[in-house]
Amino acid sequence: MFDALDERWWRAGSSLNWWDCALAEPPSWLPAPEPARAWLMRHPKPLTAALALIRSHRTCETSQLNALDPRLPGDARARLWMSMAACRLIDLGFPLRVDGRTAFGPHAAWMGVRLPVHREISPELPRLGLSAVEIADIGPGPLRGARQYDRHNLIATGLAVKARSDGWLTAGEAWCRFDRICADPLMGGGGPDLALIGERDLVCVELTASMGQTLEDKFRRWDRVLAHRACDRVSVVWLAAGRGPDNREILKRLGGLCDGRPRQHAADAADWMGRIACVDGWEPEPGSPVADDAWMRRDMTRLGRVYGMPAAGDWRLPERLAGRWIG
Structure with missing residues (x-):
């Protein structure tokens, strides 16, 4: 997995070389918008999972996202990331090179992703077939990039991967x-x-x-x-x-x-990144935490019985309610 603490990536500064989807023309290696939109509509679960994790962690690298949720591809060239960028749902970031040459494209050493910093993507999501519950599960507040410190956020995402393991x-x-x-x-x-x-x-x-x-x-x-x-x-x-x-x-x-x-x-x-312990000897232990997934499932099951839909308890419920992740 990508290591954000590796100093070779930050010799030219602690920021990435970003392709801003709201301002820049699409590069030649992105697919056309219509095929990309059709692909995302056929794959709503990885789309919502990716958006939720990217929103939560601000800036992520694709192998980090794969480690947090194995349904998401680690390869920067994967159809999911290219389709999301083609539909202008994410910005793409690449490491800066100290020789001044542009390292730009999914063939680079690795690729960061973030929500667009110059546009709000919420209006686009219903057009991709996402329900109101699925959109709400991505997270509260505006769905656009917030405060960005690329090295800082990528280290935090790596620490999340370590903690999950x-x-x-x-x-x-x-x-x-x-x-x-x-x-x-x-x-x-x-x-x-x-x-x-x-x-x-x-x-x-x-x-x-x-x-x-x-x-x-x-x-x-x-x-x-x-x-x-x-x-x-x-x-x-x-x-x-x-x-x-x-x-x-x-x-x-x-x-x-x-x-x-x-x-x-x-x-x-x-x-x-190796051992979760502090200099004063304090070493927190996770125990056996369990995500509470019962509240909405119970309500949906009850409503399903009332309205004659016995399977409503499992109908397109967000992954977070099945205990897969918190945010």
Whole structure:
């Protein structure tokens, strides 16, 4: 799988070379829109699964998406990704080359995907045959690209893959809002980069690649969140995700800020790709988490009996309600 911590991809900067579907002309290697639309209409499940995961994690690489959901192809040249781009549902990103030459196309070393940053795709989805329930399952809010830090988001997605393999349920940045974590609209819309959902505990992950003046403010905000009555089982792990020798100083700074904060811990992002443990010895365990898939299935079954449709309990229900993933 693609490793976002591999420094060779970021020698020319921490951003990707993006093909913006709202602004750029389609390259020759994309299929024509009409055949692409017809293909997507015949394959709604991988389409909605891809859009939901991309929305959740902001920026993803195709092999990461395959690791999160094996129904999605890891090959950047796969029909799914090319059809979604041809229908202008996603932007495509490629690594920048230090020699200044353009590495552009699915034949490049790897390919990132994101929701379009300059257009809203919600109006397009009913035209592809998706139901209102399927569209809602992609996630709340506008379906367009949000705050993008490519290296940052790709590392977080890789950490989600690692956590899934260890038994955690995960939720990406788009789902990790303070008002949802606390079940309190007054807590605001910010939040961590990733959440690990265990049988008993919720571990919120914050990636840090610099030591800006706002770092202490972020710690104080988490102090307020962790003091909320709904967060007695929530912990925060601050992962140092800097580049080169700077990362040691970042980790040292994070460790100092975590001192005296019993539910805030520091670790190195690269170390977490191998073993989920913190520098103070704290090592969270997932237990046996189970996604709650019963609430809507019960309601659909009941309505099916009322209206004479006994199979309604399984009718096109989103994959998340079958316990496959959270977000």
